[in-house]
Amino acid sequence: GGAAAKARSSLKDKYVSLLKSKGNWSVGKPADAADATSNDAAAAAAAAAAASSSSSSSSSSSSCLGVTLERACRSFSRARVAMDKTKGFAISAKIQQALPSLLERVMALLNKTFITTVKRGDRAAVTRCLRAYTYIDQTHTAEEVLREEVVTPILNVTVTKAHLVRAQQKQQQQQQASLAKKPQGAAQNMDDLDPKAKKAILVLPLDLKELSAVAGKASSLDALFQLTLQALKTACGPALEASVFPFTAFHFTARSIAHELLPAIVSRGSNQLFAPYIPQRFLAHYRAGRRLVSGLEALCPDDARAKTFADTPALAQFDDKWNLPVYFQLRFQEARKALEDAVRSPPSLTDQDNKMSPPSSSPLALSATRAVWTGVLRCWREDVWVDRLTHRFFKATLQLLKQYASWVSLGLGPPPPLERAGLSPPKHERKRSTASTQAGGGGKWSSAEASSLRLVIAVEKDIQALCSNVRHSLPGTIVGCVCGGHDGGAGGDAEKKRTQATEMVTSGLSGVIGELERAGARAREVAARRIALACTKNLVTEVPRIKQRYSMTGNAPPSTALAFVQSILTPLREQLEDDDDDDGDGRSKSAWLVSRVADLVTDRYRVAVSDLLAVVQKTEAILSRLKKKKGRAKGTGMSDADKIRLQLFLDVRRFAEDLAALGCADDTTKALQDLVQLPPSIPKPP
Incomplete structure (x- = not known):
């Protein structure tokens, strides 16, 4: 002094x-x-x-x-x-x-x-x-000195080329032999180390020789990264702890640790470290790197210095080494190839026991449906999904579902033309059918496949189950991946983020759900029209024959319905029985089929009855004029025209009863029943 x-x-x-x-x-x-x-x-x-x-x-x-x-x-x-x-x-x-x-x-x-x-x-x-x-305004000197005197010596004995290669080889061996008991990329646990290794990592001053030996025994790339990070945290801990407010000008994490560590990994790592051509290995390496970056970010004392770390050139260079677009393309090709293989082969119902079937509340009958759902779930699996590719995986999900909907629409083709059943479809429907035929010529199923009613019904059920899965379970799966990292925040904030994410995902899926529903509507229309065609096959020939039965034959007035009426709805009943055999509850799930077939058959029946009554009225008018010209008196018995009207009344009443037995509403046949009302001159049968 x-x-x-x-x-x-x-x-x-x-x-x-x-x-x-x-x-x-x-x-x-x-x-x-x-x-x-x-x-x-x-x-x-x-x-x-x-x-x-x-x-x-x-x-x-x-x-x-x-x-x-x-x-x-x-x-x-x-x-x-x-x-x-x-x-x-x-x-x-x-x-x-x-x-x-x-x-x-x-x-x-x-x-x-x-x-x-x-x-x-x-x-x-x-x-x-x-x-x-x-x-003296020399904060940068402190950062440089810490990097040269503390960080670099540690990296020279831990993140070496030999240690990086050895850690990758051990990790590959574990993956190939399925010996890893922990999930892929699990963080290194310090409790797994022996006391000597713990001392080399956690106790100051660090023994670099012992630290090198511990790093050489790392069982995976993630283990090596975590050991290195922990050693750097121990060695630089006093400086990191002291650089809190008011010493906010010191950026030790960004300019001392990350500035040296990340370029060392990039320069010393082998080509296999960042190569994306083996997706499973690449994902394990990438997640190890992301956990390392997260660990470095956790070393920042405040948000401002965390932002400086996020903007550092060393981190940008490290992130650019991971070729995520190539990894995504490889993963997407896996899911897309499975779907393309399924839609390339003819659709059939013989593969119910396929192991590809995912867990679902509704079983999927077709291999193509199972392939698309499995592909969608694959995009969001823990061993596939990457946070920075969320937008790409979501787009891939939409593409897979749209491809399936297009396959169904083109394969089924337009619904059978109603002219075959005697009906003329509206002009807008006729134009749409023509356009669909032209657009779907290349992807249409063979005639045998497209004409299989059982296959069409199975397609409709699969689409219903797929829509239900996409609408209810898929958003939760996606949100679980995207918001999985927000659990550490406040409960209210985490719940708010999940709610917002759910709304966004649901909104994004609404378009493809609409396409699936339109494909399902086409399948339902195709199935209903095919059943309606089978139901009206005899109807269009038997109704005109009623005139032949009673015109100038002298037959007695009818008292019961004709036999063909009972068989009109037989194809529909058989289909409902098949549905009951499949799932035990086919009748309730096929209400749409009963309703649509009933409408189509009733319309066809009404047209046939209307045509017959028009002919009867014309014939009756002609006979009445002839009798009047010849001065003959009218007969006292029932005329042939009244017999025909009575027969039509009995037939329509029986048809309405059969529809009611299938669960149809009473107003389904109201227009048809109004058409065959008996005149007062004919007593109404019981």
Whole structure:
């Protein structure tokens, strides 16, 4: 202390005598400023001399040295400020020449003291060193010194080319032999290490030789990364812990650790480390790298420095090495190839026991349906999905579902033309059918497949089950992947994010659900029209024969419905029985089929009855004119026309009863029953 005071007093006297020798410096402010400059410079020199003396003394502690260096840097800072106020004076020029050598001496001592205190884990001394760096605006020097003296030696014994290659080989062997009991890429657990290895990683000062041996035994790439990260956290921990507020100018994570660690992995890693051509291996490496980045981000003391870390060029270079687009294409090709193989082969119902069938509340009958659902789920599996490819996997999901909907629509073709059943479809429907035929010529199923009613019904059921899965279970699967990393936040925020994500996913799936529903509607229409054609096959020939039965035959008036009426709905009944045999509840699930077939058959029946009644009325009018011209009186019995009307009434009533037995509404046949109402002259049968 006495030596420092004496040196300061000597320097001050020297500078003051120089000032007094200048006769024109008698003004108060310049003289005061110059005096302040000389005082601060002398104080800085004295403190530096004291620091040098402390560093050379073995009895001086690092804490005392830190205090001395802090005082020296503070004095140096004041001297530099005073220099700015006295520019242009001769004394300032002399002091300016002395400051660089003084700064060099202080920085050499400060850097040495900083590294020594960091390695010893003395946080209080590290804090004083950081304050000293701040005084002289040398924060970047502290970051550089920590990188060169602490980080680089650790990386030279852990992240070596040999260790990286060995860790990859061990991981591949575990994958091939299925020996890994943990999920792929599970983080390294420090509890799995022996006490000697723990000491090499967690206890200061680090033993680099032992650390190298521990890194060489890493069982996977992720294990090597986590061991390295933990060693860096231990070694740089005092500096990281001390760099909290107000020392926010120090970016040790971004500029000391990540600046050296990430480029080392890029330069020393083999080609296989970043190669995406084996997706399973690439995903394990990528997730190990992402966990490493997350661990580095966790070392940042606050959000501002976390943002600096996110913007660092080293991280950008590291992220660019992962060829995620190629990985996605390989994964998408796996799912798409399975679907294309399924739709390329003829659709059949003989593969119910296929192992591809995913768990679902509704079984999927066709291999193509199972392939598309399996492909969709594959996109969101834990061993496939990547967070940064979420938008691509969602787009792939939509493409797979749209491809399936297109396959169904083109395969079924347009519904059978209603002209075959004696009905003319509306003009807009006729145009749509023509366009569908032209568009679907290349993908249409063979005539045998397309004409299989059982296959069409199975397609309709599969589409219903697929729509239900996409609408109810798929959003939860996607949101579970996307929001899986938000569990660490507040409960309300996490729930809000999940709700928003669910709304977005549901909105995005609404379009493809509409396409699936339209494909299902086409399948239902095709199935209903085919059954309707089978139901009306005899109807279109038997109804006109009623006129032949009673015209000038003398047959007695009818009392029961004709036999063909009972067989009109036989194809529909058989289909409903098949549905009951398949799932035990086919009648309730096929209500749409009963309703649509009933409408089609009723319309066809109404057209046939209307045509017959028109002919009967014309014939009756002609006979009435002939009798009137010949002067013949009307017969007392029932006329042939009334017999025909009575027969139609009995037939339609029986048809309505059969429809009611199948669960159809009463108003289904109202128009038909109104058409065959008996005139008052004919007694209504019981």
